[in-house]
Amino acid sequence: MKIFVPAVGQEENIGDIILRRPLLDWLRESGDLHVYLGHCDTAYETALGLSPSDRVYRSFARWYIALLASAVRRRRMAYAFKPGEIQMTLSGMKEHIAVLPVTAVMRMRRHPIVRVGAGTRDFNRFFAAILRLGSRLTPGARWRDTGTAAALKGATMPDLAFAEGATEEEMQDEGPRDLVVVSMRGDRPADHGPLVAATKRFAATQGYDVVVVSQVLRDNALAESLAHLLDAEVQTFGENEHSSQEQRVRGTYRRAAVVVSDRLHVLIAAVTEGASLVGIQSDGSKKLERHFQAAGVQAECLALDSAEEAENVLLEQLEIQRDRRRIFVDGVVRARSNLADVRQGVLTTCRG
Known part of the structure; x- marks a missing residue:
């Protein structure tokens, strides 16, 4: 066929x-x-x-x-x-x-x-x-x-990317998670001051290191800038490094207590490696929220409209979501069960 x-x-x-x-x-x-x-x-x-x-x-x-x-x-x-x-x-x-x-x-x-x-x-x-x-x-x-x-x-x-990543047992592993990971779009103007301030405060009080990652080549410049502001390690996307960068960032997500991003597939890759999430929605978009609703994953997706309140709101959510890791793992398991049904439907359709 x-x-x-x-x-x-x-x-x-x-x-x-x-x-x-x-x-x-x-x-x-x-x-x-x-x-x-x-x-x-x-x-x-x-x-x-x-x-x-x-x-x-x-x-x-x-x-x-x-x-x-x-x-x-x-x-x-x-x-x-x-x-x-x-x-x-x-x-x-x-x-x-x-x-x-x-x-x-x-x-x-x-x-x-x-x-x-x-x-x-x-x-x-x-x-x-x-x-x-x-x-x-x-x-x-x-x-x-x-x-x-x-x-x-x-x-x-659920988005098909939920099908990949760590196994349920690996996601449930209570091993060390000593990182806060940040990954933001580099193609939209934004005030990242509240993000930097909240991440610094959270990491300092909890004893975490901060890592900034890029899953998209055009995000590299912003990733380097944020890493400088956060005094953090940065993992940029090099030319022709698709597979190696994917494995690199997945390894980072496996050490992450919480990942904050405005990119959908950063958050999906992170949660499928057992990390907790905080999503940031900009420009009035509800893209993140709509996709996690479809997947049955209870992720917090923030619209940080007020610069005055954004730092405290984000800091509060970093603290709350960090402690919901088991709920995120359960959500991924449900999403994969749903995808197993979708897969069977695809095979049935193709085989007539």
Whole structure:
């Protein structure tokens, strides 16, 4: 069975790797993968864990022609939509627009279509109409956040990145957790003064060391700046270090008492290594909250609107959330149980 799936993403972003890798592993159990990767670098491809048996396409046109040719035939094939965030732009909607006629043909031919683990933070009227039409052609879609599920009248599921990380026993290990970890977006203007002040106070009173990490290449400059302000160790993302940086930061999360970040997949990677979390939401976004609600993980996601109050609010939450580690572990276990059901649904769909 041929299974067509795009796996392109932000090559310098570990989050895009850890949310795509589980779906590729699931699909591989049902057939031969035909993966569109574009002209990504070798490090990104390696980190996805592709198998030598997977057929990789650099040209979108060649991949699309092979997909369309398979769709019109009666032999067994399937299509899986790319998981992750759907950007409501022409570039971000390219997959959904291009494969709309293909999915219509596939529905007529009764070929399986898988749509799991995606979501969007906004709904442009034109692109949302295309997405709703595509969703009607793919019944059984599962969305990774409550907002997208409500808008598209579908079911929720945990983000696929919850499938990876430490085992339940490893997460429950009561071994030393002597770090506070900070990781913030470097592509948005923000006042990090309250974060720096609260983290310093918390680490000093509790006897923790502070580490600043970057899971995204463009966050490096801010990570270095924050590390200087916090007098902390910094772990930046070097060129072509996707797999090694992922392992490095996961090792850091396994030592973390609490991780504070405004990046979704920093928080997911951290909690799946047994750390407690404090999420920071900016620009009025409820992205973090919506995704953790869908996963069934009770994470505190703060909107630090008032600079005067932000330091004390954050300090209080660092103290509270640090002591909720067992609750976070239980949440991850529930999320993985849910994902096991999603995986079984994917396998059932593909195998008809």
